[in-house]
Amino acid sequence: MIEVQDLTKRFGPRIAIDGITFRVEKGEILGFLGPNGAGKTTTMRILTGFMPPTSGRAVVAGLDVVAEPREVKRRIGYLPEHPPLYKEMTVRAYLVFVARIKGVPGSRVRESVESAVERCGLAEVAGRLIQNLSKGYQQRVGIAQAIVHSPEVMILDEPTVGLDPRQILKIRNLIRSFHGEKTVILSTHIIPEVEKLCDRIAIISEGRIVALDTQANLSHRLQDSERISVQFSDGSAPTPANLELLEGVQSVIKDDGAPNRFLVEAKVGSQIARRVFERAVAERWPLIEVSPVKSSLEEVFLKLTGEERGVVA
Amino acid sequence: MRSVFWIARRELATYFVSPLAYLILAVFTLVIGLSFSLNLIAFANECLVYGNNPYYLQQLNVNEQVIRPLFGGFVPVFFLILFPAITMRLLPEEKRQGTSELILTCPVSSLQIVLGKYLGALVVSAVMLGSSLTFVYVLTSVSKPEMATVASLYLGVFLLGAAFLAIGLCLSAFTENQVLAYVLSVGALLVLWFLSGVSKSTALTDKVGERAAAFLENLSIIEHFADFSKGVVDSQHVVYYLSIIAFSLFVAQRVVDSHRWR
Numbered sequence: 302m303i304e305v306q307d308l309t310k311r312f313g314p315r316i317a318i319d320g321i322t323f324r325v326e327k328g329e330i331l332g333f334l335g336p337n338g339a340g341k342t343t344t345m346r347i348l349t350g351f352m353p354p355t356s357g358r359a360v361v362a363g364l365d366v367v368a369e370p371r372e373v374k375r376r377i378g379y380l381p382e383h384p385p386l387y388k389e390m391t392v393r394a395y396l397v398f399v400a401r402i403k404g405v406p407g408s409r410v411r412e413s414v415e416s417a418v419e420r421c422g423l424a425e426v427a428g429r430l431i432q433n434l435s436k437g438y439q440q441r442v443g444i445a446q447a448i449v450h451s452p453e454v455m456i457l458d459e460p461t462v463g464l465d466p467r468q469i470l471k472i473r474n475l476i477r478s479f480h481g482e483k484t485v486i487l488s489t490h491i492i493p494e495v496e497k498l499c500d501r502i503a504i505i506s507e508g509r510i511v512a513l514d515t516q517a518n519l520s521h522r523l524q525d526s527e528r529i530s531v532q533f534s535d536g537s538a539p540t541p542a543n544l545e546l547l548e549g550v551q552s553v554i555k556d557d558g559a560p561n562r563f564l565v566e567a568k569v570g571s572q573i574a575r576r577v578f579e580r581a582v583a584e585r586w587p588l589i590e591v592s593p594v595k596s597s598l599e600e601v602f603l604k605l606t607g608e609e610r611g612v613v614a
Numbered sequence: 615m616r617s618v619f620w621i622a623r624r625e626l627a628t629y630f631v632s633p634l635a636y637l638i639l640a641v642f643t644l645v646i647g648l649s650f651s652l653n654l655i656a657f658a659n660e661c662l663v664y665g666n667n668p669y670y671l672q673q674l675n676v677n678e679q680v681i682r683p684l685f686g687g688f689v690p691v692f693f694l695i696l697f698p699a700i701t702m703r704l705l706p707e708e709k710r711q712g713t714s715e716l717i718l719t720c721p722v723s724s725l726q727i728v729l730g731k732y733l734g735a736l737v738v739s740a741v742m743l744g745s746s747l748t749f750v751y752v753l754t755s756v757s758k759p760e761m762a763t764v765a766s767l768y769l770g771v772f773l774l775g776a777a778f779l780a781i782g783l784c785l786s787a788f789t790e791n792q793v794l795a796y797v798l799s800v801g802a803l804l805v806l807w808f809l810s811g812v813s814k815s816t817a818l819t820d821k822v823g824e825r826a827a828a829f830l831e832n833l834s835i836i837e838h839f840a841d842f843s844k845g846v847v848d849s850q851h852v853v854y855y856l857s858i859i860a861f862s863l864f865v866a867q868r869v870v871d872s873h874r875w876r
Contacts, residue, residue, distance in 0.1 A: 349719040371721040385716035387624070389631050401620040402720045446716065 302327040302454060302484040303348065308357035310343050317343040319508040320357070327453075328481040332499030333488035336606055340508040341488035342382060345456050348486070349379040362453055375404055378452035378483075382459050384443025388432035392423055392442055395431060396449050403450035413449050421445040421475060437468030444475060448483075455479060457487040461494060473498060492599045502598070506606040519601050526551060526566045529574050532590035533561040539586050547576050564594065617722040621730025622737065625704070629738050634703075638696050642742050649688055650749045653680045654756075676757045677764070677845070681750070685767045686843035690836060693739075693771075693778050694807065698799035700738055701782030702792045704731045705870070709790045714873070724870040728863055732783055739775045743768065763845035770842020773855040777835060778803060780862035787869035803835065810834035 303325040310317045318340040325331045333341045347354045348361060350370040359366045366373045387395055396414040405413050418427050421441045426434055431442055440460065447455055460476060461469045476498055479485050489495060495502050496516055504512040504519075512519055533539065538561040541553040549571025556562035567573035574591050581588035629635035657679045664670035708714040717727055753759050781802055786795040813831035831837055835858070838851040 346715075351715060351719050371723075374719055374721040377719070379715075379719045381712060381715040383712040383715075385711070385713040387628070387711065387713055389628055390624075394627070398620060398624050399716070399720075402617050402717070402722055404617075404721050 302329075302362060303486065304358075304360040305344075305348070306358045306360075308344065308347060308359055309355050310340075310347060310352070311355045316508055318347075321505075321508075321510055323503055323510060323513055325484055325486060327484055329500045330476070330480055330485040330487065330498055332495035332502045333486065333505055334490065334492065334495050334502055334602060335488075335505035336490060339505045339606070341505055342458055344505075345379070345458050345486065345488060349377055349456055350374050351379075375450070376453050378447030378450065378455045380443045380447045380455075380457045380460055382462065384439055385446070386431045386439060386442060389430065391428055391430055392434070392445075393418065393427045395442065396445055399446045400449045405450050413451065417445040417449040420448065420478075422471065435468075437464050437471070440464060440468070440472060441475070444472070448479075453484060455483050455485045457485065459489055460487055461489070461491065469494075492602060496598055504602060504605050511605045512601070516598055520598060527569055527571060527573050528564065528566045528594040529577065530556070530590075530592050530594050531563050531565060531577055531588065532559065533581075534587040534589050535561065536587050537585065539581075539584070543584075544577070547573070547580060549573060549576070615726075617720075617726045618730045618733060621717075621722070621727060622733035625731055625734025626737055629700075629734070634699070635738055635741075638699065638738075639742055639745060642692060642696065643745055645692065646684060646688060646746055647749065650680070650684055653683055654753070676753065676759045680753065681759060681764060681767060682843055684749075685771050686839075689771055690774060690839060693775050694800065694803050697739065697775060697778040698782045698796045698803070700735050701779055701786050701799060702795040703786075704735060704783050705786045705866075706790050706792045706795050710792075718873070725867045727870055728783070728787075728867045732780065732863060732866075735779045735783065736776060739779060740772070743772060743775065760845070766842050766845045766847045769847060770839050770851075773842075773852065774835070774839050777855045777858040777862075780859040780866075781806075784862035784866040784869075787866045806833070806835040808834075810837040 303323075305324070306322050308321045309319055321340070321344060323331075333344070335341050343352075346352045348359055348366060350366050350373055353367055361373045362376045364373050364376070387398070390398070393414060396417055397410055400410045400413050401407075418424055421444055423438070423441055423445055426438055431439060434442065440463075444457070444460065447457070457476065461472050464472065473494070476485065476487065480500075487495075487498065499516070501513065501515050502519060503510050531544075541555055541563060544550060544553045544563060544565055547565075547567075549567040550565060550573065551568065552566045554564040554566075556564055565573060565577065567576075574593065577591060578588065580586070657674070657676060660679075661674060664674065708717060718724075750759070750764055778799075782795075782799040785798040785802060786792075789795050789798070809830050813827045813834065832854075838854045841848050841851055
């Protein structure tokens with residue numbers, strides 16, 4: 302449905318995106334994950350025809366975005382980072398306007414608007430001025446605007462930014478409801494969001510896609526060590542130095558959150574949990590908990606985008 | 615073409631939900647109404663005083679003494695001050711609200727966007743001018759103005775206003791700041807206005823020669839209005855205003871388009 306090849310965008314000497322290539326299949330939800338300024342918005346703006354690429358090709362629904370921008374725009378629903386709302390209009394009047402200029406035929410405008418209103422849960426506020434709505438509702442109006450012309454492709458730039466947890470949940474459910482029906486690209490820097498919503502994840506850093514896969518594969522691929530968290534009770538607990546002597550251990554980090562809790566990292570296949578247990582029995586260490594630590598997407602993200610642990614939480 | 619209509623309609627709705635349009639209309643009708651009444655009272659007094667003298671009676675003319683001073687004098691000045699206030703928000707507001715990201719990702723061309731915005735502003739100015747027809751109506755009930763002259767005046771005023779709006783819209787495309795858009799437009803209109811005064815100064819004529827001075831005079835936006843207010847519709851003036859409009863809208867379209875290509 303979406304095919305991007307070697308897409309590059311320069312702003313003067315600055316390279317915003319640098320040779321991005323990816324595909325999105327019909328009905329799939331792809332998440333763009335990346336720090337601010339990584340090039341997510343630029344990529345989306347090129348796909349929506351807001352700005353042209355410096356080089357490379359982007360094809361949406363079989364149409365080149367540079368050669369046939371109008372046809373592409375008809376097929377895309379786009380929610381920019383700041384929802385583009387005419388705040389002095391009522392929700393319904395605004396959606397009618399968008400439907401009209403998106404080229405929905407006159408006889409189907411009312412029906413399209415009503416279905417977008419219903420789908421986005423805007424029925425109670427449809428007659429109110431957009432400027433008087435809460436941020437959550439405004440965001441939903443933004444999404445309604447993106448689906449009012451029944452596009453095949455939806456591009457959502459940080460759809461949940463600045464919302465409270467309850468509103469985030471509602472927006473996520475709404476986006477999830479597009480699964481299988483529309484092809485969706487959404488960007489975010491909130492990791493749980495891509496974990497919950499997306500079929501595949503593209504991690505973008507400094508204008509490049511550094512990884513593109515399903516969440517499971519991404520975590521797995523970066524699992525180059527076995528990690529456990531061990532907890533001892535007070536008394537004769539070992540020091541990190543004691544644990545480091547075990548076979549295969551690469552590092553032992555004292556957990557700041559609790560006393561006598563350590564994060565032990567060891568080589569893959571070293572059966573570290575078992576070794577710790579056996580040694581604890583032999584040395585009479587008061588072991589009370591051993592639990593595996595999975596490599597989270599967050600760590601994958603931090604690793605790939607090259608940021609220090611702890612800088613981004 | 616349908617998109618142009620919808621964009622224009624949305625613009626109009628915006629003007630009339632904000633106090634701006636009403637404020638402009640109110641100021642316009644207030645001042646034009648005052649000056650109309652004063653002119654009319656003065657004219658009526660003259661008629662009373664000189665009405666019995668056939669020589670003077672010939673000199674009295676309701677078009678010359680009531681209508682022309684109104685439209686020839688006040689109205690262009692009003693346009694100069696108020697029309698940039700109509701156009702200043704047209705394009706900057708889209709950028710400020712972020713709605714340019716909506717409109718530029720819709721299947722509409724930049725020309726349609728510019729035309730739609732222009733049409734919206736033009737309708738506001740037409741409503742404003744239309745409201746002044748009440749004065750003409752009042753006049754017809756107490757005297758017999760020459761309607762052809764009135765029509766030519768209205769055409770001239772409308773074209774002048776349309777040119778002001780086009781220039782204002784064009785300059786608003788260059789900035790995201792409404793105040794800047796307003797000042798730019800008033801400044802540009804003032805310069806175009808005073809070209810007529812400049813071209814008549816002999817100091818300049820001596821320096822640049824007759825032909826250059828004549829060229830400047832022809833460029834002056836107010837010089838072309840003079841004939842209309844005398845009741846003369848000369849095609850060269852109509853062409854002048856239409857060219858100003860076409861050129862300004864063309865530039866505005868290029869500027870809007872350039873945002874896509876940055």
